[in-house]
Amino acid sequence: MSISKNSVWVFDLDDTLYKERDYQISGYDFIASLIKQIYQQDVNPIIKQAIKDKKDVLQSICNYLNLPLSVKDSLLWQYRNHIPKLMLDDETKNTLFHIKKNSLAIAILTDGRSVSQRAKIASLGLSHYDIYISEEWGKDKPDDKRFLAIMDKYHSADSFIYIGDNINKDFITPNKLGWITIGLKDDGSNVHNQGDQNLAIEYMPQHWINNFNEYIKLVNISDNVIIGAGSTVIHSISSSQTVIGSPAKQM
CATH class of the missing domain: 3.40.50.1000 (HAD superfamily/HAD-like)
Incomplete structure (x- = not known):
């Protein structure tokens, strides 16, 4: 050639x-830090399990925290607009x-x-x-x-x-x-x-x-x-x- x-x-x-998975990891790390800051909850185990089970990560977080679906939309916005570490x-x-x-x-x-x-x-x-x-x-x-x-x-x-x-x-x-x-x-x-x-x-x-x-x-x-x-x-x-x-x- x-x-x-x-x-x-x-x-x-x-x-x-x-690798796009690196962006996903960056985004979920950001979400976990945000949840820790505003809800005082560690959702890292929930994120890891959801990824392993191929489930909706943000939905799993909301279910764990007993939060309404509208919060998932807010978390998705945060995920898409975070400054990634790549x-x-x-x-x-x-x-x-x-x-x-x-x-x-x-x-x-x-x-x-x-x-x-x-x-x-x-x-x-x-x-x-x-x-x-x-x-x-x-x-x-x-x-x-x-x-x-x-x-x-x-x-x-x-x-x-x-x-x-x-x-x-x-x-x-x-x-x-x-x-x-x-x-x-x-x-x-x-x-x-x-x-x-x-x-x-x-x-x-x-x-x-x-x-x-x-x-x-x-x-x-x-x-x-x-x-x-x-x-x-x-x-x-x-x-x-x-x-x-x-x-x-x-x-």
Whole structure:
């Protein structure tokens, strides 16, 4: 896979640049501290049990404290608007550093609420990148509005690359627009599973990676292009999909 340095790399946010479960943990820690402060109750055991049982955490808290349903709405508002404690892992940091040196631009295109998503992005130290959040544009993926806006802004780019995780909505639009699409495989800790792998081919990424380290191992740098390293195996899984990484089973 050869990619020009005059390219724009666009990333999904949740379960791509960081694990969304880390945001959940941050939010529930905040709620537990708030409950302790205003109700003088420790609800950490209730939160842990609700997560284990896959139950509604905020509803479980209200049931435990014998609070009306309206309080759940207030807690949800607090959860969505808290300032999260998040960090990029080293793989992601290295990947962004590598791409930044060898690209025209990096952008983040994510679905969600403006305040919540921007708080996540700020906590991760990524606010300096171009940011495209669905609530601010009035459309969720797979609507093409934000993708086209990026193409218009960087009209001189040689190519566009999108990296995401959700096969239901992340890849169908950039595929149609002629972008390169890369899917980041769920390592088992994603909040939302990657769904039906039998979706039509246009919903699937052209390439899969298991982690960002595989991407870093894949590429070498030349003056004009990023070229796939000869020692790396690219496993074909269909006419338009590959799995990038060291020798492994085909997915």
